[in-house]
Amino acid sequence: MVHEEAMEMSAPFFKFGMFGDSFSLLLAFLIGIGFGFALERAGFGSARKLMGQFYLTDLAVFKVMFTAIITAMLGVFYLGWIGFLDVSLVYLTPTYLLPQIIGGLILGIGFVIGGYCPGTACVAVSTARIDAISFLAGVIAGIFLFGEAFPLLEKFYNATPMGQVTLPGLLHVPYGLAVFVIVLIAVAGFAGATWVEKAMSGRKGA
Amino acid sequence: MNTDANLSGIENVPAREKAETASGPKPYSNPYVAGFGLGLVLLSAFVIMGRGLGASGAFSSLIAAGVNAVAPQHAAGNRFYAEYLGGGNQSPLLDWLVFEVIGVFAGGLISGALAGRIAKSIERGPSISKKWRIIFAFIGGALMGIGAKLARGCTSGQALTGGAMLNVGSWAFMMMVFAGAYASAWFMRRQWK
Amino acid sequence: MGGEGNVRQKGSVAVMMLNVKKMGRNAKLGLLVCLLGLIAAFAGNPYKGTRVTIDTAELAGIVQREVDHVNPVDLADWIVKGLTDYRLIDLRSEAEYDQYHIPSAENAPLATLPDYGLGHNEKIVLYSEGGIHSAQAWFLLKALGYKSVYMLRGGLDDWKDLVLFPALPQNATSEQLAAFAKMTEISKHFGGTPRSEATMKAGDTTMPLPKLQAPASPAAPQAAPKKKKEGC
Numbered sequence: 001m002v003h004e005e006a007m008e009m010s011a012p013f014f015k016f017g018m019f020g021d022s023f024s025l026l027l028a029f030l031i032g033i034g035f036g037f038a039l040e041r042a043g044f045g046s047a048r049k050l051m052g053q054f055y056l057t058d059l060a061v062f063k064v065m066f067t068a069i070i071t072a073m074l075g076v077f078y079l080g081w082i083g084f085l086d087v088s089l090v091y092l093t094p095t096y097l098l099p100q101i102i103g104g105l106i107l108g109i110g111f112v113i114g115g116y117c118p119g120t121a122c123v124a125v126s127t128a129r130i131d132a133i134s135f136l137a138g139v140i141a142g143i144f145l146f147g148e149a150f151p152l153l154e155k156f157y158n159a160t161p162m163g164q165v166t167l168p169g170l171l172h173v174p175y176g177l178a179v180f181v182i183v184l185i186a187v188a189g190f191a192g193a194t195w196v197e198k199a200m201s202g203r204k205g206a
Numbered sequence: 207m208n209t210d211a212n213l214s215g216i217e218n219v220p221a222r223e224k225a226e227t228a229s230g231p232k233p234y235s236n237p238y239v240a241g242f243g244l245g246l247v248l249l250s251a252f253v254i255m256g257r258g259l260g261a262s263g264a265f266s267s268l269i270a271a272g273v274n275a276v277a278p279q280h281a282a283g284n285r286f287y288a289e290y291l292g293g294g295n296q297s298p299l300l301d302w303l304v305f306e307v308i309g310v311f312a313g314g315l316i317s318g319a320l321a322g323r324i325a326k327s328i329e330r331g332p333s334i335s336k337k338w339r340i341i342f343a344f345i346g347g348a349l350m351g352i353g354a355k356l357a358r359g360c361t362s363g364q365a366l367t368g369g370a371m372l373n374v375g376s377w378a379f380m381m382m383v384f385a386g387a388y389a390s391a392w393f394m395r396r397q398w399k
Numbered sequence: 400m401g402g403e404g405n406v407r408q409k410g411s412v413a414v415m416m417l418n419v420k421k422m423g424r425n426a427k428l429g430l431l432v433c434l435l436g437l438i439a440a441f442a443g444n445p446y447k448g449t450r451v452t453i454d455t456a457e458l459a460g461i462v463q464r465e466v467d468h469v470n471p472v473d474l475a476d477w478i479v480k481g482l483t484d485y486r487l488i489d490l491r492s493e494a495e496y497d498q499y500h501i502p503s504a505e506n507a508p509l510a511t512l513p514d515y516g517l518g519h520n521e522k523i524v525l526y527s528e529g530g531i532h533s534a535q536a537w538f539l540l541k542a543l544g545y546k547s548v549y550m551l552r553g554g555l556d557d558w559k560d561l562v563l564f565p566a567l568p569q570n571a572t573s574e575q576l577a578a579f580a581k582m583t584e585i586s587k588h589f590g591g592t593p594r595s596e597a598t599m600k601a602g603d604t605t606m607p608l609p610k611l612q613a614p615a616s617p618a619a620p621q622a623a624p625k626k627k628k629e630g631c
Contacts, residue, residue: 009544012256017520027254028302032309033316034247035259035362040317041243043234047329047343051398054391063237064244065365071245072370074435076252080445086544087445091257091629093358093368095375100364103357104379106349108386111361112394114346115329118261118354119362121347122307123314128326131343138347139262143269145348146355150286157356166372175446176439178372183436187429190238194425238425260631303631363631 011085036123038068045123047115047131054112056200059193066186077179095162114138232321248370255302258367262354264307266290271298286355331398342397467537468552469524475562475585478503485522488512490532491555499608501526501558502589509536519545526551526558563591563609 010016014024042064043049052058079085111117114135116124121139124132146153162170168178234240251258270290274281281287290298318324330339354360357379359368365383368376477485478501489496489504496506507515509532517523523545525533533550540548551558560566565582568575583593590609 011253013254015256015519017518024255024302025300025305028305029309029312031247031251031254031259032306032311033313034250034309035244035306036310036313036315037317038240038244038247038313039310040314040321040323041235042237042240045314045318045323048331048398049234051391054387055395055398060234060237064241065361065369067238067241068244068248068366069369070432070436071242072248072252072366073372074432074439075245075249076370077439077442077445078435079249079253081439081442085253085445089256090252090371092371092373093364093375093630095373095378096358097375097378100357100375100379101382103353103355104382105353105386107353107357107360107379108383108388109390110346110349110351110353111383111387112346112390113397114343114350115397116343116346117350117361118265119259119310119360122261122310123318124329126311126314127318127324129329130326131328131330131339134340134343135347135350136265138344138349139265139351139354140269140347141344142348142351143262143266143355144273144351146352147266147269147273147284147286150284153356154285162374165374167374167377168372170374174440175372175444176442180436180440182372183432183439187433190425190429238428257629258631263631302629359631367631 009083009086011079012089015086015089035119036126039120039123040127044120045127045129045132047124047129050117050120051112051115056196059197062193063190066189070183070186073179073182077176092164092166094164096158096160097162098160099157110142231323231325244366245370248366251367252370257302258363258371259306260303260359260363260367261307261310262351262360263363264301264303265351266355267298267301267304274298331396334397339397342394465552467549469549470552471558471561472582472585474501474524474551474558475589479585479588485524486517487524487526488515488517488536490525490527490536501555509539512536512539513543517545520547521545522547522549524549524551526554529554529556559591559608562586563589564594565591566594 010018013019019027039045042060044061044064049058050061053061076085076087076090080087107117114121116132116135118136118139121132121135125136150157166175166178168175171178248259267290270281270287273284273287274291281291290301292298315324328336328339330336334342350360357364358375359379361380361383364373364376365380367373369380474487487501487504489500489506490509490512491500491506492508493506496504500506504526517540523540525536525540525548527533527536530550530553533554537548537550553560562582563586565579565586567579571579579593586593
């Protein structure tokens with residue numbers, strides 16, 4: 001009776017009831033394998049490679065991250081546009097602006113001190129990096145500390161809630177336009193990164 | 207196999223790749239190719255599950271489970287742990303992210319094994335001792351844990367997933383991560399350079 | 400060394416930009432990606448659900464054949480049998496729900512339906528006082544892509560008339576007597592009272608509604624979406 005414009009939505013598969021919780025855990029494992037594999041391929045199991053980003057010698061972190069972002073972003077856009085993926089069913093973490101800003105700062109500092117982020121540390125542990133084990137122990141300690149201190153932190157934790165909001169939603173621009181701008185920024189960034197890497201290695205060589 | 211001697215400081219990509227193509231570990235993939243692959247994995251999570259990737263959440267579940275095992279009353283009364291314990295009728299470890307992270311370990315192992323990049327070592331620059339590297343790794347990890355909880359995610363969950371979904375909080379978070387990292391880089395240069 | 404190299408670099412970048420054929424592989428991919436982004440800019444919105452077309456002939460057919468209706472008697476049967484393969488949604492206000500609701504029903508006012516947590520493949524049965532709100536909700540859910548949505552025919556009004564307080568018409572046939580006997584049992588199960596013609600007054604709507612025992616909707620809290628953590 002009611003016709004969608006192009007085709008019937010069937011994705012996200014889980015939310016259309018195609019399989020249950022147990023199977024989703026198996027899929028989690030498989031998707032995780034893909035995730036870990038890609039990270040290691042990129043060399044992110046090495047803290048030194050990761051840190052190259054912040055000393056401007058090797059900007060792979062930026063390249064990998066933004067390539068991944070625009071790939072998935074374009075994929076979501078077009079699969080939603082043709083009506084295959086119901087984008088409104090893809091989970092969007094609610095925004096709590098201030099704690100996310102402060103959390104990001106702290107995370108960035110921890111990134112350079114620790115040398116990894118949680119995901120890459122797992123990959124590093126798999127490739128026998130001992131410092132990554134220490135890092136993960138630290139992560140566990142940090143989360144435990146946070147949990148114990150939560151009653152004190154709770155108010156800040158829940159400050160400045162903005163709900164589930166996207167950039168195009170916030171700025172009142174068409175979604176596709178935001179996608180385009182981000183793609184441009186990413187590609188410009190890639191060109192810039194190549195230039196920076198060449199400049200830095202040139203400087204070192206001379 | 208001890209590769210501690212291989213202290214080239216921050217990975218100088220061209221030099222390393224030239225040195226190691228002949229024998230030993232294979233060079234890393236082209237970052238754009240790896241990024242594309244990562245993007246496809248992320249997209250598959252969106253399409254299959256309607257959610258993105260993550261890492262820190264699995265550790266939160268682990269801790270919540272641990273606290274619950276040792277002191278269930280305390281865990282139940284704490285709203286942070288309670289969120290991960292759910293209704294109480296099923297283990298918090300039977301969680302999507304926990305299984306995903308186990309997969310990450312496995313995927314890293316497979317890729318590392320295929321490329322000959324599994325090497326017991328401590329990643330560090332030439333100017334820092336092993337002891338201090340381990341200490342800094344722990345401290346950095348702790349800060350990461352706190353930051354990730356405040357921000358409701360780490361680089362995998364917020365920056366990658368939220369970035370692809372154009373989530374406002376995620377983009378703000380991502381920019382602050384780069385800002386914080388670049389700001390601290392100079393102070394930590396001894397560790398890496 | 401640096402200065403000369405810079406000039407050479409800038410010049411070659413300019414040349415590269417003008418000559419697509421000579422572009423490196425990376426640059427070509429970058430251009431492709433920008434093109435995809437450009438198309439996206441004009442394509443509009445990946446969020447569906449804002450535009451749907453309705454086949455009015457098909458709609459008329461569905462309404463006439465009443466394929467998406469569920470009889471109160473059938474529903475009563477499912478409840479007595481303890482079937483749990485459906486979700487029963489009461490669209491009225493919380494106060495009305497608390498006063499009485501069909502056992503196993505969950506309360507979800509119409510406005511909250513999209514976010515309520517209903518699975519797209521679940522069997523959903525809607526009811527309100529009569530049929531108006533359930534029809535509106537039916538429309539809403541169908542438009543949002545839910546596959547199995549049904550309305551309780553006659554809503555709560557018919558539930559009361561046919562299940563809670565079934566009536567035996569005068570000069571009943573043996574079939575009607577048998578049906579009434581069955582309904583009597585079912586009605587008692589729900590705490591209702593069958594009526595005979597003698598006690599029935601025209602338009603009597605003051606029959607007291609059965610009080611719901613505390614575990615009146617054991618299915619509801621379980622079925623109510625256990626907030627699965629989807630963050631990271």
